[in-house]
Amino acid sequence: MLPRERLEIIKEIAIKEKKVYVSKLSKKFDVTEETIRRDLEKLELQGVVTRSYGGAILNVDKTNEDVPFYKRSRTNIESKQYIALKAIEFVKGGSTIVADCSSTVFEALKLIRNRNDVTVITNSVEVLQELNQSELNIISTGGGVDQRTLSLQGPITQNTIKKYNVDIAFVSCKGMDINKGILDSNETEAEIKRAMIKQSNKVILLVDHSKYDRTSFVKLFDYEDVDYVVTDIEPNEEWINLLHSNNIEVIY
Known part of the structure; x- marks a missing residue:
């Protein structure tokens, strides 16, 4: 899986579940926790999530464009x-x-x-x-x-x-x-x-x-x-x- 594909899936999970955890994502994608932290950092820079201890929380006001x-x-x-x-x-x-x-x-x-x-x-x-x-x-x-x-x-x-x-x-x-x-x-x-x-x-x-x-x-x-x-x-x-x-x- 390409990094950008993983990033898109993480974004979709965040939108659906409102919060994501580094450890769970690491196991799901079979990558290191450090890799997931870098992914979450990218999403934070894009305004999609705010990183928190152990994971990240969805910024609802920044993702309202992802509606049907x-x-x-x-x-x-x-x-x-x-x-x-x-x-x-x-x-x-x-x-x-x-x-x-x-x-x-x-x-x-x-x-x-x-x-x-x-x-x-x-x-x-x-x-x-x-x-x-x-x-x-x-x-x-x-x-x-x-x-x-x-x-x-x-x-x-x-x-x-x-x-x-x-x-x-x-x-x-x-x-x-x-x-x-x-x-x-x-x-x-x-x-x-x-x-x-x-x-x-x-x-x-x-x-x-x-x-x-x-x-x-x-x-x-x-x-x-x-x-x-x-x-x-x-x-x-x-x-x-x-x-x-x-x-x-x-x-x-």
């Missing part, structure tokens, strides 16, 4: 719909789009469901279910199904994405930090999003105000990888300066 898609889709829905309206202004006739499995991107795709001149490549199970009868030309990435995120993941997913060159990448994230960059909660999903932006001429990040100054588990990509940020509320001066310094156009 159906719950996330009902959070800040008005903000997401506003962002979606702004985002689809980029969609021209004949556009090709690669779209992640986020609820905000899903709202944008719903608004162009009658566009028969647009092709969408996506790993979103929700898009495949809800928009399969739409006018959109939808290409599924394939892959294994993650029930919590309602996404397709794995090597098949990444290999499919790499076959296409597209005009636009619609992606979102779980958090944005001035110093740490653009963040997400799942390493596997982050790898898929990185593949998406590499195949795109224009990267558009759809993010509501709750994502600013918010940490998450894994680095997704740097600000310099993004062309546009579409958001619901004008960011503060510090954020505006940072985004503009990376040649990102901010739309709100």
